[in-house]
Amino acid sequence: MLHAKKSAHSRRAAFREALSSGRLLRFPGAFNPLTAVLITELGFDGVYVSGAVLSADLALPDIGLTTLTEVAGRAGQIARVTDLPALVDADTGFGEPMNVARTVQILEDAGLAGCHLEDQVNPKRCGHLDGKSVVSTEEMVRRIHAAVTARRDDDFVICARTDARAGEGLAAATERARAYADAGADMIFPEAMADLAEFEAMRSAVDVPILANMTEFGKSELLTTAALESAGVNLVIYPVTLLRLAMGAVEDGLRQLLTDGTQAGLVDRMQTRSRLYELLDYPAYNTFDTDTFNFRI
Ligand SMILES: C[C@](O)(C(=O)O)[C@H](CC(=O)O)C(=O)O
């Protein structure tokens, strides 16, 4: 009811422990808090808060237009409804290393379990598009130092993402990953790996956990959890999957509504009122007032 039961710190500690278990953790991208409730109920290991989704939700392209306040606000709303750890996309950290430091503290305050910071230049773009540029390794190391030094909870996970694979090749990406881990990053997010062999190469390059981004319509082959786990990947995100599914259904539904002049033919595909109320834990609010849930559905 109302909120997560576990403190942010205990969720972070559990996240750390799970990351070192050798198990693959599955983090679908929640496009709103209600989605995070469903992700939790169905037994996933965590919730991802995607920058691409956050900007698309505002009808904006993912080019760094969203502000720290917007990202922290939405990520906080999502993190507070689940006992699972929530990992948020902090893009390039919203500015200079000093901005990165402030970003980390604000995301900690918002109850997140961790964030990822990437080595792209500003304005950034989706990691699966062509034409990306990255900052120097030294500049990214400064971002990581700022992040690691700023956090007040040592269990807050700082994940460093490298976008170097596309422009500089796999060897450069693994070299950067090593430098980022040496600088104190807790996890590496190698962006736009082509296939399992590339994840394996990244796995042997670093000792810290690694993250796989299974985004659709991108540059990575969509690999199964079994394959990723066998390659030693620690965490998989499905960042935009649920938004794409929902928007596909929304568009189909709108078209059918226009054609049929009624939504009657769509009702079978909808989440029912009773399922929605179950997810909202509606009856539990009778703890406050027994007249709250006094109807049948
Ligand atoms: C993971 C990602 O950073 C995101 O914002 O979700 C995106 C996903 C996408 O655009 O498909 C990315 O840059 O890979």
Ligand SMILES: [Mg+2]
């Ligand atoms: Mg992103």
